[in-house]
Amino acid sequence: MSEPIIATEHLTRRFSRRDPDGRLGLRRTTLTAVDDLSIRIHPGEAVGYIGANGAGKSTTIKMLVGILVPTSGTVRTCGRDPLRERRQLAREVGVVFGQRSQLWWDLPLRESFTILGAIHEQGRAALTDRTDELVTTLGLGDFLTTPVRALSLGQRMRGEVAAALLHRPRLVILDEPTIGLDVLSKQQLREFLTAERGTHGTTLLLTTHDMGDIERLCDRVLVVDHGHLAYAGTLDDLARTSGAKRILVVDLAESASPLTGIPHTEHLSSQGNGVRQQLAFDPDRTSAAKVLAAVSERAEVLDLSIEEPDIEDVVRRIYHSRM
Numbered sequence: 001m002s003e004p005i006i007a008t009e010h011l012t013r014r015f016s017r018r019d020p021d022g023r024l025g026l027r028r029t030t031l032t033a034v035d036d037l038s039i040r041i042h043p044g045e046a047v048g049y050i051g052a053n054g055a056g057k058s059t060t061i062k063m064l065v066g067i068l069v070p071t072s073g074t075v076r077t078c079g080r081d082p083l084r085e086r087r088q089l090a091r092e093v094g095v096v097f098g099q100r101s102q103l104w105w106d107l108p109l110r111e112s113f114t115i116l117g118a119i120h121e122q123g124r125a126a127l128t129d130r131t132d133e134l135v136t137t138l139g140l141g142d143f144l145t146t147p148v149r150a151l152s153l154g155q156r157m158r159g160e161v162a163a164a165l166l167h168r169p170r171l172v173i174l175d176e177p178t179i180g181l182d183v184l185s186k187q188q189l190r191e192f193l194t195a196e197r198g199t200h201g202t203t204l205l206l207t208t209h210d211m212g213d214i215e216r217l218c219d220r221v222l223v224v225d226h227g228h229l230a231y232a233g234t235l236d237d238l239a240r241t242s243g244a245k246r247i248l249v250v251d252l253a254e255s256a257s258p259l260t261g262i263p264h265t266e267h268l269s270s271q272g273n274g275v276r277q278q279l280a281f282d283p284d285r286t287s288a289a290k291v292l293a294a295v296s297e298r299a300e301v302l303d304l305s306i307e308e309p310d311i312e313d314v315v316r317r318i319y320h321s322r323m
C-alpha cells in the first residue's frame with residue numbers, strides 16, 4: 001500500500017489549565033485533549049473524524065497541520081513533519097475551519113483568491129484556470145465581486161472551500177464545513193467535494209456533527225472519545241456495532257392508535273391523534289420496506305420519511321459500549 005498521507009503514532013497533547021476550584025485560580029490541572037492516538041489515512045481516502053464536543057478533534061487537526069506542538073508521539077502529514085516543514089506542507093494541504101475565515105473581510109472574493117494565489121506562488125495562468133474551474137463547480141459567479149462581509153453564510157462557505165482548494169492541495173482537512181448551512185448549500189458543497197475527489201484524487205479528512213456529511217462523503221470514520229481512538233471502520237459497521245436504529249415517520253390518512261407490535265420495531269411517539277407516528281426499527285433485522293408494508297396493512301399511509309441515526313447518538317452508544 002502507498003505511504004499514508006496522515007500517520008500519527010501515540011500522538012498526545014496535554015493542556016495545563018487553571019483549576020476553577022483552586023484558590024485564587026492558582027492551582028493548575030492537566031487535561032489530556034488527545035491521548036495516545038495512532039491513525040493512518042491513505043491517499044485518496046475520505047475519512048470522517050467524529051466525536052462529541054471537546055473530544056479532541058480540533059486539537060488533532062491543529063497538530064496535523066503544525067499549528068500546535070504535540071506533547072508526545074509523532075505526526076507526519078504528506079510525509080512531512082508539520083512543525084519543521086509547515087511552509088512546504090501548506091502547499092500540499094488545504095484547511096477549512098467552518099467557524100473561522102481565511103478570506104479578507106472587506107475585499108471582494110476574487111481579490112482574496114488573487115492574494116492566496118500570490119501566497120502560494122501560483123503562476124497567473126494556473127491561478128486563472130483554477131479560479132475559473134472553482135467558480136463554475138462551486139457556483140461563485142454571482143458574488144465574486146461582492147465583499148466577503150456581505151456574503152451569506154452558504155456563499156461564504158463556498159468561497160472558503162474554493163480558497164482552501166485553490167492551490168490544488170493533495171489533502172483537504174475540513175472542520176465542520178457544513179455547520180449552519182441550509183439543505184441546498186450543504187448538498188452543493190458535498191457534491192463539489194465528491195466531484196473534486198473524483199477528478200483529482202484529493203484526500204479528505206473532515207470533522208462534522210452531521211451524519212449526512214459522513215454518509216455522503218466518507219468511506220470510513222474514526223471516532224474519538226476523550227482523546228482516545230474509540231472506533232475505526234465503515235459507517236455501516238459503526239451503526240451496526242452501536243445498535244443504532246433508524247426511524248420511520250409515517251403520515252396517515254386518518255387518526256390511528258399507536259402502531260405497536262410490528263416485528264423488530266418500536267413505536268416511539270404519535271402526534272395529532274396518531275396521524276403522524278414515529279417508529280424505530282433495527283436495520284439489521286428488518287427493513288424500511290417491511291415496516292412500511294406492516295403499517296400499510298393497518299392504515300393508509302399518505303407520506304413517509306426515514307431518519308438516519310443521529311451521529312451524536314451513535315457516538316454516545318460507542319462510549320457506553322466501551323465503559
Ligand SMILES: Nc1ncnc2c1ncn2[C@@H]1O[C@H](COP(=O)(O)OP(=O)(O)OP(=O)(O)O)[C@@H](O)[C@H]1O
Nearest residue numbers: 015016017033051052053054055056057058059060
Ligand atoms: N488552548 C487550549 N487550552 C486549554 N484547553 C484546551 C485548549 N484547546 C482545547 N482545549 C481543551 O481540549 C479539549 C479538546 O478540545 P477540542 O477543541 O480539540 O475538541 P473538539 O473535539 O474539536 O470539540 P468541538 O466538537 O466542540 O469543536 C477540550 O476539553 C478543550 O477545552
